[in-house]
Amino acid sequence: MRPTRPLPGSLVQRYHGWKATTFADNAAWYRRLGAEGQRPRVMVISCCDSRVHVTSIFGAEQGEFFIHRNIANLVPPYEPDGLRHGTSAAIEYAVTSLRVSQIMVLGHSQCGGVEACDKMCMGHAPALEAQDSFVGRWMDMLRPGWEAVQTIEDDAERREALEKQAVLTSIDNLMTFPFVRAAVDAGDLVLHALWNDIVDGTLEGHDAVTDRFSQI
Structure with missing residues (x-):
């Protein structure tokens, strides 16, 4: 039963x-x-965190956004290995079947997944190092991002920087999907890298020219 x-x-x-x-x-x-x-024009990849409510942030109605949520809003690289890939399947469906014109990757402040990655990379979370830790193996994707910010001594500043690295890692990995790159190159698809402060409601977007996040 x-x-x-x-x-x-x-x-x-x-x-x-x-x-x-x-x-x-x-x-x-x-x-x-x-x-x-459904005919959504936008796909949103956001965190599972219960405090992040994408449709509320943008005032979206039912049917407007195709939403995929996972730990730390991460996109894995393109790996057609025959295994189960929930995030990759959602991206494939959004781009090739729904033909969305925009993909937003939305990170946020105080992300538990990012904090776990930070602790794991610093050697302070042995449970996440275990091979049977789904969270640990998922957050392995962000280890290169952590290496880019590891010299920041203040914990809060380092973790915010790592939250933004998670968004950029997802953008970079999105571009490893052949159908995503083809749509971007053809001008049929635009990618957005965003970060939301859940305390004050600030929304920041990444500028490819300056390679920085700035308030929208």
Whole structure:
């Protein structure tokens, strides 16, 4: 027997509240989404962190964004090895089937995954070094980024710099996907590197000319 349980009453109540208000007020739009399918123009790759709410930040409605979330908003390099690659599958579907015109990689402040990587790289998280640590092996992707900022002595400053390195690592890895590079080179796809401060709401974007993040 599968170990599933009914939803707690508090969540059931919140669902019925949404169905009676937000859904009811926009029923025609939901019917259209169901009948016509999704046509998002933007893919967002963001962190699983519960404090990061992409649709709220941009005021997006249902159907506008194709969203993929994972630990530390990381994109692995292109590896067609026959194994299971959830992030790569989402990117392939967004670019080749949905034909999105923009991909946003959104990092954020106080990222737990980035903090874990920082501790692991400093030798302070032996549990993450274990081969059976999914988080540790996932965050291995960011080790080169850590090496670029490891000389920053202040922990908070180093981790913020590493959060931005995570975004840039994802952008670099996106360009290893042949269909992403082809779309970018053809002018059909634009990549955006973003970082959000969850405390003050600041949003920063990366400028390829200056190679810096600046406030939007």
